[in-house]
Amino acid sequence: MSRLPADSVGLVTPQRQTFTDPLPLACGTPLNSYELVYETYGELNASASNAVLICHALSGHHHAAGYHSADDRKPGWWDNCIGPGKAIDTNRFFVVSLNNLGGCHGSTGPSSINPETGKSYGASFPVVTVEDWVHSQARLADVLGIQQWAAVVGGSLGGMQALQWAISYPERVRHCVAIATAPKLSAQNIAFNEVARQAIITDPDFHNGDYAAFGVIPKRGLMLARMVGHITYLSDDSMGAKFGRDLRSDQLNYDLTSVEFEVESYLRYQGQEFSGRFDANTYLLMTKALDYFDPAAANGGDLARTLAVVQARCLVMSFTTDWRFSPARSRELVDGLLAARKDVSYLEIEAAQGHDAFLLPIPRYIEALSGYMNRIEVNQ
Amino acid sequence: MSLRADLEIIQQWIRPGSRVLDLGCGEGQLLRHLRDHKQVQGYGLEIDPDKISSCIRHGVNVMEQNLDESLDNFEDNSFDTVVMTQSLQAMHYPDRVLEDMLRIGHEGILTFPNFAHWRCRWYLGTKGRMPVSEFMPYTWYNTPNIHFCTFKDFEQLCRERNIKVLNRLVVDQTHQSSWLSGLWPNMLGEVAIYRVSR
Numbered sequence: 001m002s003r004l005p006a007d008s009v010g011l012v013t014p015q016r017q018t019f020t021d022p023l024p025l026a027c028g029t030p031l032n033s034y035e036l037v038y039e040t041y042g043e044l045n046a047s048a049s050n051a052v053l054i055c056h057a058l059s060g061h062h063h064a065a066g067y068h069s070a071d072d073r074k075p076g077w078w079d080n081c082i083g084p085g086k087a088i089d090t091n092r093f094f095v096v097s098l099n100n101l102g103g104c105h106g107s108t109g110p111s112s113i114n115p116e117t118g119k120s121y122g123a124s125f126p127v128v129t130v131e132d133w134v135h136s137q138a139r140l141a142d143v144l145g146i147q148q149w150a151a152v153v154g155g156s157l158g159g160m161q162a163l164q165w166a167i168s169y170p171e172r173v174r175h176c177v178a179i180a181t182a183p184k185l186s187a188q189n190i191a192f193n194e195v196a197r198q199a200i201i202t203d204p205d206f207h208n209g210d211y212a213a214f215g216v217i218p219k220r221g222l223m224l225a226r227m228v229g230h231i232t233y234l235s236d237d238s239m240g241a242k243f244g245r246d247l248r249s250d251q252l253n254y255d256l257t258s259v260e261f262e263v264e265s266y267l268r269y270q271g272q273e274f275s276g277r278f279d280a281n282t283y284l285l286m287t288k289a290l291d292y293f294d295p296a297a298a299n300g301g302d303l304a305r306t307l308a309v310v311q312a313r314c315l316v317m318s319f320t321t322d323w324r325f326s327p328a329r330s331r332e333l334v335d336g337l338l339a340a341r342k343d344v345s346y347l348e349i350e351a352a353q354g355h356d357a358f359l360l361p362i363p364r365y366i367e368a369l370s371g372y373m374n375r376i377e378v379n380q
Numbered sequence: 381m382s383l384r385a386d387l388e389i390i391q392q393w394i395r396p397g398s399r400v401l402d403l404g405c406g407e408g409q410l411l412r413h414l415r416d417h418k419q420v421q422g423y424g425l426e427i428d429p430d431k432i433s434s435c436i437r438h439g440v441n442v443m444e445q446n447l448d449e450s451l452d453n454f455e456d457n458s459f460d461t462v463v464m465t466q467s468l469q470a471m472h473y474p475d476r477v478l479e480d481m482l483r484i485g486h487e488g489i490l491t492f493p494n495f496a497h498w499r500c501r502w503y504l505g506t507k508g509r510m511p512v513s514e515f516m517p518y519t520w521y522n523t524p525n526i527h528f529c530t531f532k533d534f535e536q537l538c539r540e541r542n543i544k545v546l547n548r549l550v551v552d553q554t555h556q557s558s559w560l561s562g563l564w565p566n567m568l569g570e571v572a573i574y575r576v577s578r
Contacts, residue, residue: 315436334443335453341399341421345436346443350429364429371437 007083008075009041009066009090014106017143023101023136026129026292033115036140037106038062038098041082042090044145050378051146052088053137054078054097055154055161058229058286059278061105064097065090080361087370092378093150101136102128102285110281111212121281123209128285130157130293134164138172150376151175152312155358156325157286160293163333166312167295175376176312177369180322180358182329183303183336184294189324192232193287196225200280209281218280223271225283230270235321235354239263296336303336313343315372317365319357320350345372383413385556386465386491386573389549393489393575394418398460401484403447403477404467407431408440415440448472451480459485468492468534469525475537482543482578491573494550496530496566515570531566538576547575 004010016037022030039062044051054064056077065082067075081087082095099107102125110125141149152173154162159181166176185193200206203221207214231239243263252260259265296303314337318330327348337344349365351357357365383391387410394400396418402411405424408431414420423441426432435442445453447464448471462485464477469492471477481488493516494500503511510520518525529537531550538545550562550569565572 331453338423338453339455339458341458343421343441344423344443345441346445347432347436348444364433367433368436371433375437375439 004067004070007085008079009083011070012039012041012063012066012068012076014039014062014068016106017140019136019139021139023132023139025126025132027127029126031101031108031126034101034108034136035106035112036098036101036108036136038096038140039064039066039076040097040144041065041095042093044094045378045380047379048146049148049150050093051141051144051149052093052095052373053141053149053152053162053165054082054088054095055133055137055152055158055165056097056100057154057156057158058283058290059274060158061103062097062099062107063105065095077359081366081369087366088153088373089370093373096140096144096146098137098140100128100133102282102289104279104282109279110209110285111279120212122212123281125281125285127288127292130160130164130289131168131295133161133289134168137161137165138169141172148172148174150378151177151373153177153179154181155179156181156355157290157293160290164293164295166310166314167306170309170311173312175372176310176314177317177372178314178330178333179317180319180325180330180355181316181333182325183296183333185291186329190291192228192324193291195228196287197284199224199228200284203280206280209284211280217275219272219275222275222278222280222283223268226274226278227267227271230267232324233355235323235352237321237352238354238356241352242266303332304339307336307340307342310337310340310342315345315347315368317347317349317358317368319353319355319362319365320348321352322355322357324355384409385554386551386571387413389551389573390463390465390489390491391418393487393547394420394461396420399458401425401454401459401462403451403462403464403481405431405435405440405442407434408438408442410463410465411435411440412438447477451477451484454480454484456483457486461485461487461489463489465489465491466493469528471527474527474529475541478537478543478576479541482576486577487546488576489573490576491571492529492534493525493571494531494566494569495528496532497570498567499570501567531569531572534572534574543576543578545574545576547573549573 020033022032024030063076064078065076084091099105102109110121114121152162152165159178162178166173200221203218205216206218246262296306299305318327334346400422402424411422425445462481500511550565552570
């Protein structure tokens with residue numbers, strides 16, 4: 001048995017909460033009952049003023065920090081930022097991280113059994129939005145006795161949730177930390193999602209989303225979806241540095257199908273690995289949630305007016321080589337907050353790793369996050 | 381917290397409860413002071429990563445933004461006062477920044493070194509070389525100060541652009557004013573603090 005690092009939250013056990021009050025959804029069909037799986041790190045203080053919500057991105061889940069078993073090879077997905085003495089310091093904060101509705105890591109989603117039919121939801125699982133997620137998260141906060149979050153923190157799709165929290169529940173968020181995100185997707189960004197969806201939907205094993213009934217999974221489609229997604233999460237520079245034009249063997253094969261370049265091999269591996277652990281319907285749902293997110297649409301596209309209700313102080317961060325959620329998109333958000341006269345800070349972090357940078361321990365990024373989080377006041 | 385001498389002067393010209401934008405805010409000393417003592421809602425722009433980190437640690441609203449690129453993201457008349465200390469001479473287009481300051485804010489407060497101070501004149505006059513001093517420690521090829529001007533030059537620009545000079549305080553390097561620098565500012569003043577408006 002290996003020893004766990006001293007700055008780790010250690011062994012954690014996921015918890016689950018069942019909700020039996022129907023949850024109204026943007027699509028019009030309520031979800032009658034559902035479960036959310038979540039983890040917590042640190043202790044909630046007596047005044048419940050030290051709670052921090054972590055919102056996950058497209059392929060994320062509730063396991064953000066620590067280990068499920070001492071034999072785990074890797075800790076949770078944001079372990080480099082969450083733990084005792086880390087940027088989100090669990091000695092100070094009570095951190096909550098959940099798997100969103102529609103996910104495939106334990107919360108109710110397309111691969112869960114629909115209690116009304118006794119079969120998995122499959123294609124019948126309702127399309128959920130960022131706003132729906134936030135409402136479901138608010139119910140979890142109620143159960144945990146958290147009236148107001150000290151901070152809601154997220155990157156990418158998670159940043160959209162953090163922003164939506166500040167808009168939907170202004171009095172329940174003191175700080176909003178939105179990293180590598182955007183106030184809405186651009187046409188190009190939606191286009192990438194559409195390619196991913198088409199890859200899945202046109203896989204013969206997809207069966208209109210009811211593949212579980214056929215005992216198959218649309219592995220090829222999911223693999224392709226991940227491959228194209230993965231390219232957009234990296235930068236030209238980072239791919240160049242990692243793979244260049246390196247070949248797997250000494251020479252070109254002059255055939256059309258073999259894996260020749262290292263980058264091909266890497267992408268195939270990433271795609272295959274992902275297709276073995278992620279649900280295709282969940283992938284479709286998550287990309288739709290991204291595409292639909294546009295809180296300003298309710299105000300005729302006026303972002304500043306939409307943000308007028310915000311009470312949280314905001315920290316927005318972007319990364320120079322991120323082209324999927326470019327700095328310009330973060331600046332749109334910052335400008336909206338400025339125009340709405342909200343307290344906001346903005347950092348544009350020099351980083352070569354593209355969109356993936358938000359998950360990596362880049363010193364300046366971690367220092368800023370840590371500096372911001374440490375400044376947040378918590379009572380006893 | 382003791383405030384830098386020039387900031388001490390500036391803060392007296394800022395109304396309690398107003399909105400202040402600080403261009404090149406450094407570690408946010410002025411904005412912190414204004415927040416803690418005058419209930420000012422302030423924002424700073426800065427490009428130095430360490431200074432930005434310091435602002436964040438001190439809870440000062442700071443934005444990573446290069447003043448030379450554009451200030452178009454700030455709406456007209458969205459601030460009461462726009463401050464820029466010791467940066468005018470480092471701008472690519474000082475006139476545009478000045479115009480922007482008074483587009484964004486009702487008032488502008490600027491400080492900059494006077495290139496017509498007698499020591500500069502003496503240095504250039506006797507040595508025939510660009511002045512280098514403890515106060516302006518760079519040589520001509522590596523200086524960030526690319527647009528030095530004199531008080532007269534600045535006031536000429538203000539006249540051309542219909543900008544009113546509301547106050548002018550001429551001081552030395554330690555930001556003390558004396559009757560001498562008041563007597564002959566363009567020769568004897570080292571730094572000027574200007575308060576301007578449309």
